[in-house]
Amino acid sequence: MAxxxxxxxxxxxxxxxxxxxxxxxxxxxxxxxxxxIFFTLLSFAAVGIEGFSHWFIxxxxxxxxxxxxxxxxxxxxxxxHKGHGTIALFLFSGLAVGLITVLVFTTIVWL
Amino acid sequence: MQTDEKFTDATWPAAPExxxxxxxxxxxxxxxxxxxxxxLFASLFATYLALKDKxxxxxxxxxxxxxxxxxxFVATMLLLTSSLTSVYAVYHxxxxxxxQMQAWxxxxxxxxxxxxxxxxxxxxxxVHEYHHTFTSSxxxxxxxxxxxxxxxxxxxxxxxxxxxxxxxxxxxxxxYNAPKFYIASLYWHFIDVVWVFIFTVVxxxxxxx
Numbered sequence: 001m002a003x004x005x006x007x008x009x010x011x012x013x014x015x016x017x018x019x020x021x022x023x024x025x026x027x028x029x030x031x032x033x034x035x036x037i038f039f040t041l042l043s044f045a046a047v048g049i050e051g052f053s054h055w056f057i058x059x060x061x062x063x064x065x066x067x068x069x070x071x072x073x074x075x076x077x078x079x080x081h082k083g084h085g086t087i088a089l090f091l092f093s094g095l096a097v098g099l100i101t102v103l104v105f106t107t108i109v110w111l
Numbered sequence: 112m113q114t115d116e117k118f119t120d121a122t123w124p125a126a127p128e129x130x131x132x133x134x135x136x137x138x139x140x141x142x143x144x145x146x147x148x149x150x151l152f153a154s155l156f157a158t159y160l161a162l163k164d165k166x167x168x169x170x171x172x173x174x175x176x177x178x179x180x181x182x183x184f185v186a187t188m189l190l191l192t193s194s195l196t197s198v199y200a201v202y203h204x205x206x207x208x209x210x211q212m213q214a215w216x217x218x219x220x221x222x223x224x225x226x227x228x229x230x231x232x233x234x235x236x237x238v239h240e241y242h243h244t245f246t247s248s249x250x251x252x253x254x255x256x257x258x259x260x261x262x263x264x265x266x267x268x269x270x271x272x273x274x275x276x277x278x279x280x281x282x283x284x285x286x287y288n289a290p291k292f293y294i295a296s297l298y299w300h301f302i303d304v305v306w307v308f309i310f311t312v313v314x315x316x317x318x319x320x
Contacts, residue, residue: 015121019206026202033195040187040310047315048180054319065311069304076198076300087142094146098153105157 032075039064114287123207124286128293131286141294145301152305155257156312162253163317171248172241174317183314186229187306190265193222194303197296204292209284212292216272219299223269230262254313261309264302271295 043061046052074080079088114131124130129138164173200215234255237243245255272295279288 018125022202022205026199029195029198029202033191033198036191037188040191043311043315044180044184044187047318057319058316061311061315065307068307072194072300072304072307076194076303077297086139090143090146091149094149095153097150098156101150101153102157102160105161109161 029075032071036068036071039068115285117283118207118285120207123284125205127204127284127286127289129290131290134286134290134293137290137294141297145297148301152257152260152308155253155260156308159253159257159313162249165250166248171250172237172243174250174313175320177237177241177243178314178317180318182229182233183310186226186233187310189222189226189229190303190306193219193226194300196222197299201293201296204284204289207284212284213276213280216276216292220269220272220276223265223272223299227262227265227269230258230265234259258309258313261302261305264305268295268299268302271298 043064046057046061073091078084079091114133118124127134129135166173196215196219200212200219203209203211203215243251243254245251275288275291275295279291282288
C-alpha cells in the first residue's frame, strides 16, 4: 500500500521506494481510466448501433455504469485502501436509502 | 507535525492528506457528506424516473426527441478525462511536486469549464428549439432539477478548485493545504460518479425509449 511509511532510518531509501510505489499506483489508475472509457464506448455503441432490443440495452448499460462507478470509487477515490470501513458504511447507507427511494418512486408511487 | 512546516521530498509524509488529525477528520467528515449527497441525488433520480415523459399534450418533446448522442458523448469524455487529470494532480501532491500538481489541476479546471459550457449550450438549445423548459411539464421540471443540480455541483467544484489554487498559489505544499486539495479532488470524482448514472439513466436510456 502506497500510503504507509516505512521505518527506515535513512529517509532517502524510503523516498525511492515510495516514489516507485506511487508510480505503480498511478499506472493502475491509468489502466482503470482506460477500462472506464472502454465501458463508456460500449454503452454509447449499444445505443447508437441500431438493431438491439431495449430489453437488452437497458440492463447492459446499467451494469456497465455500475462497474464504472465501482472503479471510480475503489481506485480513483481510494476505497480499496485499508482503513475505509467507516467510509464504506457512510456510502453504502446512503446508497441503501437512495436505492429504496428509486424503487418506491418507480413502482408504487402513483402519479 | 507542524502544519505550516516546510517539507523536503524525503520528509514529506506518504499520505499528506491524512498526516494531521485535522486532515483525518476532514476525510471522514467529507465521506459522511458524500453519503448524504448520494441520498440527495438518488431522490432526484427517483423523481426523474417517475416523471419521465409526463407531458401535458402530444406536441411537447419527449426524452427521445430531445437527447442527442454526440453532445452527450463529448460531455462524458470531458468529465471522465478531468477525473483522471485530478488523479494525476493528487499523484504529484503525494510526491511533493507542487508545480506539477498545479498544472494538472489547471487542466482539470479547463475540462470542467468545457463540460459546463456544453451543458449551458444544451439547455439553451432545448429551451429555444423544443420549448422544453422548467415549467413546461413535470418531465421538464424533473429533468432540469436533476441535470441542473449536477451542473451546479460542477460549477461549485470549479469555484472550489479555483479558490484553493489562488489562495495557495505561492504557499507551496504543506500539511495545511494538502488535505484541502485532496478533498476537493474527492468531490470532483463524486461529481463524475453522478454523471456516469446521468448519462446512462437519463440520456442513453432516454434515447432508447
